Amino acid sequence: MPDRFALLTDLAAVFTPLSLTAFGGGMAVISEIRNQTVDMHAWVSPAQFLALFAIARGAPGPGSMMLATMIGWQVMGPWGAVVATLAMFLPSTAFSIGVAVAWKRYRDRLFVKRLERALLPIGAGLLLAGLASLIRLTSVSWVLLAIALMSSVVCILRPSIHPMGVIGVGALINLGAMLLP
């Protein structure tokens, strides 16, 4: 069926370039995914996109990849989901493996050693910035903000605590706060 095939190539054509330009993690291209899938191709409505985004964030795994999966599913069922996921994931990952190989080969060069040391504080600074933006996202409700701050304190004081436990308790607290009058 040529129509279905064309739709699959469209999906691949949208997500492959996004994969290779997603500097700073998948969340960096969320707005571009929205432009392409909602405005240009009208595969999903704006409201649908928001719902899919929330689910992709809540589902396990990398959020942007799972968003591609969900949109692919909306466009063309399981095959659409598989094609969109691979298009979002394969190019950037193949590139990463290639860089890892090259990195190891030149590891002992002075230039690479300096680059490695130079990158460490940059990574740390970006993590701090990411933390700030995540905390700002939760400030829509004082319950969410309190959950975020409490879980940060707990995880820093007790690094051995299991993430799933922390997340589960957070979900329960927010549910409890919603259901209380």
Next chain:
Amino acid sequence: MTLQPKGPPLTQDNETLPLRPSHRSDIFWLCLRIGALSFGGAVVAWLNREMVQRRRWMSDNDFFKDLSAARMLPGTTAANIVAFLGYRLHGVRGAVIGLVGLLIGPLLITLLIAYGYDHLKGPIFDGALEGGAAAAIGPFAQLALRSVGNAGFAWYALVVMAGCAGAAIAGMTLVGTVVCGILVSFTLVSRFGGENA
């Protein structure tokens, strides 16, 4: 729940402890578990916890080097760092095995959710989702602190750290922040980093 793996206790400072070997199948099963259970996107923090703090397959320093590279490259940080960590442990095969493990679970679960999405919608589902996502910030905060400690407290490291954090918070594009950061940081490390840098 049987999520707690049997293993040595977490260590606060494992730089001095010997590293342990890993098997390829260990990488697969660990990544599968982390991938399938990583609700709220705490993959990197969890990887650090399991691979460095608990299993000591590598040092914090190696981990955060890989994390810096993974964040710089395009694509999801979680997938990129698994490619790097897997490669560090077992070459290209390790990278591929880790990636398949990391992604197969979320993919199947997301397909299930996509299938049943209309039945799950509702305030209860959304509320649990939001609460869990907020709580997932905790492991992220712990990771951020570890990474600051690992980058060290030399004045030039602190300058770069504060500069990058500030630029990113102020809304500078990531590519711009990283490029400026590398230029400044590389210059400072070369000039003030001492003999071994």
